[in-house]
Amino acid sequence: MQIESLSKSNYPDVANIYQQGISTGIATFETKVPGWEDWDKSHLPYGRLVAVEGNTVLGWAALSPVSSRCVYGGVAEVSIYLAEQARGKGIGKQLLNALIAASEENGIWTLQAGVFPMNKASIALHEKCGFRMIGYKERIGQLNGQWIDNILLERRSKIVGI
Template identity: 55%
Template sequence: MTKIRDYQHTDWAAVDRIYKEGIKTGLATFETEPKEQAYWEQTSIPKSQLVAVAEDGKVLGWAVLWPVSDRCAYKGVAEVSVYVGENARGMGLGKKLLNALIKRSEELGFWTLQAGIFEDNPGSQAIHKSCGFRIIGVRERVGKLHGVWRNNMILERRSAVNGLD
């Protein structure tokens, strides 16, 4: 049985490996190199870093929130990142991590979550939609990955708990 728990500094080697596996797919991110541990830990939203762990303690995936702006009007808006290791894909772990991240985001007071997903990544789109995200637009040819223009779908999820006033 897989357990979701808070990320610990000692989880970094597994988080980094899983991030690299996601980058290698060409479907997960515009990044071509993973972020450094210090940047990942210090720039992501405190207390939002989660890992999925197998019974044997092996980290199988991770999820985290990123700030979208330093402007006070957006203090309740965050971007989600969810990555599942290549040996754990197709087992529902992405959805489990995203649901745990949503729950954590609401505990932290966030009212809107957003995700940028490549147009040709239907698996990630389906997971997000199943967790209450909706497509709000497509940024056409917003960036190049390995010299190829890519479209990026923008999805968002509004909290049913926060930001209701």
């Protein structure tokens, strides 16, 4: 397995994995996968990674800005999704650690993640990679008519912004 840069050419596989995450009902408030142009605009130009084995994309991770205000330029939100067949095999940890390294190479001092409380695997993955729970947003959004909380996780760099 290799970690590579995510590009437009592998976006169909990325979109398929994103749809698998949406279908679980525990990964995101999104209900449909955006097209490449919208996805591209909403993510930072760096920190876009795919885990690939052979010609198969097993997962993806990317960074999004948390704000357009310059003071938050060193803060990014993490997205990470794994294909159904890749879950529970340590691929997520390799992918998230690579994303952390890419974020620090680009001056990011704080990574944030918002995770549904029922997504225990994602919470555990983030904690294994140095994130800590800092709180939650109660009933922050609805999915399929159900109010859902969002657990807030944060990772502060030990090399950037200290």
